[in-house]
Amino acid sequence: MPNTNPTGVVMPSVGGKVSSSALGRAVVADALRGVDPVGARGAEASTDWRHDYLVHFRRLVEAGLPSREAALTIARDGLASLHERMRYRSGTDGAEAPLSAAFAVGGEPLRTVTIAGRGKAERELVVPYRGRLLAGRELDLQLERWVSAGIIEPSCARIVQTVAANPGWLALEGHRVVVLGAGAEMGPLRALLRWGADVVAVDLPRPAIWERLQGLAQRYAGNLHVPVTGEDRGADLLHDLGRVADWIEGLDGRLVLGNYVYADGALNVRVAMAVDALTVRLRQRRxxxxxxxxxxxxxxxxxxxxxxxxxxxxxxxxxxxxxxxRPLRVLSAGRLLTRNYPPELYPGVNDSLVPQQGPNYALAKRLQRWRAAEARAAGLPVSLAVAPATRTRSVVKNRLLAAAFAGAHRFGIEIFEPATSNTLMAALLVHDLNAERPAHEHPWQDEAFAAAHGGLWRQPYSARSALGIAVLMGIGGARG
Structure with missing residues (x-):
């Protein structure tokens, strides 16, 4: 049974009730108000946010296209709204306080346990793919096939090839990558340890997580630094932000704060906001x-x-x-297999929001993009990569999405396995920490550069207009 009175970083209550829809409407309206007041009023007036959010999250992108400043205004105002609205609730009196109160909670300082790898550092970029290990010419050929099929952007292939040509980059000497959500399937932890990097792991204090991560660290070549209280490894970002911030602040080396956290439903927004609050705090001190x-x-x-x-x-x-x-469009009153883009309207807007993932997922992911744009504009080094749709446990446990994934190949979409995705994404991170990406005039160009979208951007049909057909065609495959 869900906890109706959660503690730690929480959504605000209004009239004694917590509504993630009310939060989403308010934040989107605040983000739009400075550049698109009509869109802001539309978001505020929504009576069915679970359905309407699809329109308003698209508008957040479209309203930012006219200028760089418009996009950054949306990002900054959306972030400011979230920080103003989100709350911290202690487990003692249950009273809500501003989000900043999360850093006032004390306790025994976290100490560091380092697990030294026993393996030999890999000095060649090797990408697992469909039972094979791709390197050298084989990797080049697969990158070319992905580009030709529209699965990844040409710039993504170039970056991966650049990393493969500079194997000395893989160890990330001089950097410490803080992997928040260290146990996540899409995170770079495994690849970085294989390459001999210095990795700081933060995840929940659950023994099963740390037994697995310890095994990985000992198997590979990198060093894994772990927060410890007493005999317990790990830290809870929802409740322990102050101690986690102090611990990370005291680490040596150039820090890279990697956000790989995920949770279901409204909890995803809470965890994403905890990470963003931590990000703001560390920027002030590091x-x-x-x-x-x-x-x-x-x-x-x-x-x-x-x-x-x-x-x-x-x-x-x-x-x-x-x-x-033609017959499908007639039978569906024009809802099936609609164009992905109007011809010759540039830049195109790819709308691949999936209703089954919901508005909380969309908000949690959008705030990360907002932070990346804001931080990049402020001069911070930022690595943001569009990762392909991947068969992670968190996704395929939804039977409809699992069926859609099974039928996606009928539309030229490739669904990746976690080992392939996280290695490719780790390679992009390695590049961004060793070489600068090209400077772009607009934040949308930064996001689109080196994207590995799995084919969603270059297929002929809009994602939602093909989703139902993909589900029907994939049901047998999903069952298998």
Missing amino acids: PDLGLAFLATPTDVFAVPDDAVDEANRRYAEATGIGRFR
Whole structure:
């Protein structure tokens, strides 16, 4: 039974009730108000946020396209709204306090236990893929196939090839990567340890998590630094922000704060906000701080001109399921297999929000993109990568999404296995910590650069108009 009176970092209560929909409406309205007051009023007036959020999260992107300053205003105002509205509730009197109160909670300081790897550091970029280990020419060929199929952007292939050509980068000498959500399937921890990097792990104080992470650390070559209280390893970001901030602040080396946390439902927003509060705190105390994020492709992004042109070329060719597009559109009153983009309207807006993931997931992921844009504009080193849809446990436990994943290949979408995704994303992180990405005029271009979207940006049909068909075609595969 869910906890109706949670503690730690919490959503605000209004009239004694907590509503994640009310929070989402208010934050989106606050983010839009400075550049799109009509859109802000529309978000505030929503009576069915679970359905309406799809429109308003798209508007958050579209309203920022006219200028760099418009996009940054949306990001800054959205973040400010979240920090003003979110609360901290102690476990003693249950009273709500401002989010900053989370750092006033004391306790025994965390100490560090270091697990030294016993393995030999890998000095070649090797990517697991469908039972094979790709390196050298084999990796180049697969990157070319992905680009040709529209699975990753050409800039993503170039970055991975650059890392492969500079194997000395893999150890990340001089850096300490703080992996928040160290046990996450999409996180870079395993790859970084294989390459001999210095990794700081933060995850919940659950023995099963730390037994597995200790085994990985001992098996590979890197050093794993772990927060410890007494005999317990780990730390709870929802309740222990003050101690975690003090502990990370005291670590040596150039710090990179990597955000890989995830939780279900409204808890995802709470954890994401705990991480963002930690980010703000550490920026005040560690001017050397860098940030790392993974963005989900099931969101709204502005995309390059050539992605729009390729999607429209495929639409015109009408191969595969597209041969039945006309009768399907007639039977569905135009809802099925709609164009991904209007022709020759640049940049294109790819809307791949999936209703089954819900508005809390969208808000948690969007605030990370807002923070990346804001921090990059402030001059901080930022690595944000769009990761492909991946068969993680958290996703495929939803039977509808599992079926959609099983049928996605019918539309030219590739669903990746975790080992492939997290190695590719770790390689992008290694690049960003060793070499600068090109400077772009607009934040949307920073997000689109080196994206590994799995094909969603370059397929002919909008994601939601193909979702139902993918589910039907994938049901048998999902059961298998």
